[in-house]
Amino acid sequence: MGVCFGLGSNNNRMSIIQFSSESKQVHQFREPQSRDALLAAVDSMQHMRSSTCTGTALEMGYHAFDPLNGARSTGHVAHETLLITDGRSNCGPDIKEASLLLQSRSTVFALAIDLGYDLKAAKELQAIVSTESPRYLFSLANFQDFNEMVRMVQRLDSKLKSNCKVRKNASAFNVQQIVSSKIKSFTDFPLSRRTLDGLKNAKYEVPTEIQRECIGLALQNRDVLGASKTGSGKTLAFIIPVLETLYKMKGSQLCGLCALIISPTRELAYQTFEVLKKVGRFHDFSAGLVIGGKPLQEEAERIANTNVIVCTPGRLLQHFDETFNFSADCLQILVLDEADRILDLGFAKAMNAIIANLPAERQTLLFSATQTKSVKDLARLSLFDPVYVSAHENAAYSTPVHLVQSYIVCDLHQKISLLWSFLKNHPRCKILVFLTCCKQVKFVHEVIRRLQPGMTVLCLHGGMKQLKRVEVYEEFYRKQHVVLFATDIASRGLDFPAVNWVVQLDCPEDTSTYIHRVGRTARFEREGEALLVLLPTEEDAMIQQLQSRKIPINKIRVNQKRMMDLSSKLQALCASDTTLKEMAQRAFRTYLRSILLMKDKKVFDVQKLDTEAFSKSLGLAIPPRIRFLGKHEAQMRAQDSSSGQDTSSEDESEDSHDETDESSEHLPKARESQSNRKNEHFAAFLDEEDTDDDGEIGMFRVKKTAAAITPVSMVPEETENEEEKNSRKRPTTKAAIAKRMLKKSIVANTKTKFDDEGNAVIDIHKKRLTDDQERVEDEAGGINVEAAAKRMRMEDMVDKDLYRQKIKQKHREERLKKKERLRAEKAQRRAGQEDEEEAVLASADDDVNPLNFIPDPDELAARISAQENNSGDERSSFGEEEDESSDNEENSGCNHSFSESVSQTSDEEETRRESVQDDEDLALRLLAGAMHR
Numbered sequence: 025m026g027v028c029f030g031l032g033s034n035n036n037r038m039s040i041i042q043f044s045s046e047s048k049q050v051h052q053f054r055e056p057q058s059r060d061a062l063l064a065a066v067d068s069m070q071h072m073r074s075s076t077c078t079g080t081a082l083e084m085g086y087h088a089f090d091p092l093n094g095a096r097s098t099g100h101v102a103h104e105t106l107l108i109t110d111g112r113s114n115c116g117p118d119i120k121e122a123s124l125l126l127q128s129r130s131t132v133f134a135l136a137i138d139l140g141y142d143l144k145a146a147k148e149l150q151a152i153v154s155t156e157s158p159r160y161l162f163s164l165a166n167f168q169d170f171n172e173m174v175r176m177v178q179r180l181d182s183k184l185k186s187n188c189k190v191r192k193n194a195s196a197f198n199v200q201q202i203v204s205s206k207i208k209s210f211t212d213f214p215l216s217r218r219t220l221d222g223l224k225n226a227k228y229e230v231p232t233e234i235q236r237e238c239i240g241l242a243l244q245n246r247d248v249l250g251a252s253k254t255g256s257g258k259t260l261a262f263i264i265p266v267l268e269t270l271y272k273m274k275g276s277q278l279c280g281l282c283a284l285i286i287s288p289t290r291e292l293a294y295q296t297f298e299v300l301k302k303v304g305r306f307h308d309f310s311a312g313l314v315i316g317g318k319p320l321q322e323e324a325e326r327i328a329n330t331n332v333i334v335c336t337p338g339r340l341l342q343h344f345d346e347t348f349n350f351s352a353d354c355l356q357i358l359v360l361d362e363a364d365r366i367l368d369l370g371f372a373k374a375m376n377a378i379i380a381n382l383p384a385e386r387q388t389l390l391f392s393a394t395q396t397k398s399v400k401d402l403a404r405l406s407l408f409d410p411v412y413v414s415a416h417e418n419a420a421y422s423t424p425v426h427l428v429q430s431y432i433v434c435d436l437h438q439k440i441s442l443l444w445s446f447l448k449n450h451p452r453c454k455i456l457v458f459l460t461c462c463k464q465v466k467f468v469h470e471v472i473r474r475l476q477p478g479m480t481v482l483c484l485h486g487g488m489k490q491l492k493r494v495e496v497y498e499e500f501y502r503k504q505h506v507v508l509f510a511t512d513i514a515s516r517g518l519d520f521p522a523v524n525w526v527v528q529l530d531c532p533e534d535t536s537t538y539i540h541r542v543g544r545t546a547r548f549e550r551e552g553e554a555l556l557v558l559l560p561t562e563e564d565a566m567i568q569q570l571q572s573r574k575i576p577i578n579k580i581r582v583n584q585k586r587m588m589d590l591s592s593k594l595q596a597l598c599a600s601d602t603t604l605k606e607m608a609q610r611a612f613r614t615y616l617r618s619i620l621l622m623k624d625k626k627v628f629d630v631q632k633l634d635t636e637a638f639s640k641s642l643g644l645a646i647p648p649r650i651r652f653l654g655k656h657e658a659q660m661r662a663q664d665s666s667s668g669q670d671t672s673s674e675d676e677s678e679d680s681h682d683e684t685d686e687s688s689e690h691l692p693k694a695r696e697s698q699s700n701r702k703n704e705h706f707a708a709f710l711d712e713e714d715t716d717d718d719g720e721i722g723m724f725r726v727k728k729t730a731a732a733i734t735p736v737s738m739v740p741e742e743t744e745n746e747e748e749k750n751s752r753k754r755p756t757t758k759a760a761i762a763k764r765m766l767k768k769s770i771v772a773n774t775k776t777k778f779d780d781e782g783n784a785v786i787d788i789h790k791k792r793l794t795d796d797q798e799r800v801e802d803e804a805g806g807i808n809v810e811a812a813a814k815r816m817r818m819e820d821m822v823d824k825d826l827y828r829q830k831i832k833q834k835h836r837e838e839r840l841k842k843k844e845r846l847r848a849e850k851a852q853r854r855a856g857q858e859d860e861e862e863a864v865l866a867s868a869d870d871d872v873n874p875l876n877f878i879p880d881p882d883e884l885a886a887r888i889s890a891q892e893n894n895s896g897d898e899r900s901s902f903g904e905e906e907d908e909s910s911d912n913e914e915n916s917g918c919n920h921s922f923s924e925s926v927s928q929t930s931d932e933e934e935t936r937r938e939s940v941q942d943d944e945d946l947a948l949r950l951l952a953g954a955m956h957r
């Protein structure tokens with residue numbers, strides 16, 4: 025056992041030697057002319073493993089072209105190490121690095137410095153080395169001949185051998201050995217040449233603060249929680265350790281999945297993957313982007329052989345579930361980018377399932393600008409003694425220094441006009457506008473696009489197809505004068521270059537969202553501006569929260585004179601285009617719903633919104649009906665009255681129990697159910713952001729409803745979903761029947777138009793008739809007067825028909841009851857008669873009935889009654905139609921019971937009369953028969 029090897033670089037020509045003390049052979053590969061030749065040499069060394077090299081030599085031999093990296097990456101360090109360096113140029117750090125590395129892992133250390141150029145470095149090294157024995161330092165400055173050096177090594181061999189121990193997978197460096205404050209450039213880190221080349225190539229030279237703090241710890245195999253301001257370079261802080269981990273694995277068990285990077289959105293995963301490719305371009309392991317939007321099978325074929333995967337949670341989980349040969353058994357490192365988001369409720373179920381598929385023994389890195397400190401989260405991830413690194417904890421502000429932040433207070437109905445005025449005033453800018461939900465994004469994008477502000481207008485939301493999303497992302501990335509309307513899928517992590525403005529047209533749901541949104545500008549030492557638009561009702565609470573989060577923000581006033589009022593223009597547009605009008609209606613409803621579902625009730629109060637003015641500002645003449653608001657109000661009233669009752673019996677001190685406490689009390693339950701639902705959603709849609717329109721609203725709800733609006737409406741969305749489900753199951757309503765009838769009159773062979781995103785454009789004349797849409801149309805409140813009138817006529821007809829059927833049914837039931845009664849009475853009477861008959865006929869011969877000739881009175885009675893019933897039926901069925909109106913009145917009055925009892929008495933009399941008559945008939949017949957005989 026034992027090896028000597030080395031790499032010398034001399035005017036970019038490299039030489040390698042390898043020595044196996046067991047075989048007593050020295051393999052020499054001198055001065056390959058190119059990197060390829062060098063790699064070929066290394067390959068041939070590897071080839072010799074089985075014959076000439078053993079154990080440690082094997083590992084080292086593999087990395088012989090770069091022994092330091094070999095040692096670093098495999099964790100297998102030969103104690104007899106000979107490093108040959110020419111001591112020039114970039115070898116300085118190498119020597120230091122070698123000393124640190126080998127000191128921490130070797131008990132025997134030998135170093136030869138070629139040419140002796142860097143005697144200072146040699147001396148430094150000697151000082152380090154001399155602290156522990158036995159260590160040897162050789163200067164090769166006097167060694168003219170390579171073979172001489174080999175002989176020297178051979179002489180040492182027996183001595184070295186006695187101290188030969190290998191520490192497998194030694195836990196890297198001592199924390200103290202990488203002092204972050206002393207790191208001035210990436211080369212100061214003990215990184216592989218390939219990574220350093222990649223960094224250099226991408227023009228990354230000086231590490232940022234978070235990189236300085238985290239990379240060293242991560243290289244030491246520590247679990248790290250990294251937090252720093254937006255745009256401060258967290259991506260590289262985890263990409264570099266990932267590359268090094270993979271490189272380290274390469275010599276041993278680089279098989280299958282070794283590193284996993286999870287991002288909350290597809291765009292962010294895509295961006296991270298690009299950085300990984302850029303910095304890792306000189307490495308030769310496989311990497312894959314797993315975000316959905318492509319056939320699963322296509323990914324499944326490659327995923328099992330991919331060493332590093334950048335993914336979104338839903339898609340990854342789908343592979344765990346459905347790709348049979350995919351496993352994470354060899355996983356070494358797990359990274360959660362935007363960790364607080366990934367670990368929040370929306371992803372809870374998916375993440376729990378993913379974590380269950382990962383080996384417990386792994387390194388975990390968590391990064392975010394708003395890092396989680398939740399012990400629960402950390403416990404879920406089974407972190408081992410994690411280090412919390414907050415690069416800007418003591419900074420005066422939690423947002424970037426070069427970011428100028430202001431806010432404007434304006435009424436809800438002025439927002440679009442304000443936006444338009446803003447865009448017209450900033451035509452040569454790159455602007456990112458955030459809105460609450462995707463239906464708003466769609467509508468505002470469409471309106472602004474039609475009004476042509478003189479710049480490219482784009483939109484990005486979760487309802488878009490994957491290809492379109494990538495297209496928009498790239499276009500916004502590329503262009504300089506452009507506005508992008510987006511939901512919060514664009515709020516985290518995205519690194520668009522040179523964004524001048526971030527405008528938050530809708531208030532963010534919390535301060536964390538604010539920080540991430542504004543963080544899309546003023547990235548990495550650039551400047552940027554952020555404008556927050558607040559409603560008067562939102563101002564106080566939101567500004568207070570922002571200030572308590574160390575966010576510097578100033579109020580600016582709107583110059584009303586410079587505002588261009590768009591409402592009349594929008595009304596004209598909506599009047600002439602039903603598609604736009606429908607978009608406006610949806611935007612209106614979803615905005616209100618999202619405000620209703622916001623958890624922070626101090627900031628968001630849907631009751632205070634002027635919905636009428638808002639609908640007008642969107643171009644809607646009539647405000648769409650919003651059922652959920654009515655329901656919510658009813659629930660609030662119910663809750664108020666019940667809580668009023670409750671509190672009356674409570675101690676006075678309980679009165680201080682505020683709403684927030686109450687809602688937080690109910691929080692876990694609501695959260696749980698929300699998150700469950702969300703995750704069912706994942707299962708169907710692959711990942712969190714991979715949802716359709718409503719899905720995305722669902723995603724918002726996940727967080728917003730977490731606040732548990734009230735105990736009564738604990739899960740409003742769910743209630744609504746239930747309602748939707750019920751409405752699907754509900755017996756057909758008259759309106760639905762009427763619409764169906766209308767539909768039948770629509771001529772077939774119609775044309776369907778599709779928009780850019782491949783969605784069918786709905787034509788008002790070809791009304792869709794799904795139950796959901798019917799309800800939507802219902803809520804529209806008779807916008808299309810003609811259609812509404814027609815529908816009302818049809819409804820009227822159906823109404824009458826239904827009413828007639830109802831009356832008929834009622835009559836039928838009454839008749840049946842009457843018959844039952846009659847039958848029962850007759851049966852009673854018959855029983856009495858039979859007794860009599862038995863008495864009369866008691867003396868007769870039992871075998872031969874002398875009265876056989878007499879018709880059976882029961883049969884006779886039954887026949888008569890059947891005839892009567894038939895005629896009665898006919899009579900009453902005719903009567904029913906005539907009596908509809910009177911019946912109607914009867915329905916709701918005490919007259920009903922009176923007339924019923926009257927008719928009942930007369931019926932009884934009639935029946936009695938009939939039965940007396942029957943008896944007389946029978947008696948006469950009996951007498952006649954007896955006389956006849």
Ligand SMILES: Nc1ncnc2c1ncn2[C@@H]1O[C@H](COP(=O)(O)OP(=O)(O)OP(=O)(O)O)[C@@H](O)[C@H]1O
Pocket residue numbers: 227228229230231232235252253254255256257258259260392393516517518519543547548
């Ligand atoms: N060491 C570096 N030298 C130069 N530029 C860097 C360095 N590190 C990162 N950058 C650049 O800084 C920008 C922001 O980096 P990154 O996206 O990693 O920030 P972040 O902290 O992850 O932001 P966020 O919190 O928004 O996700 C990127 O354009 C990146 O290329």
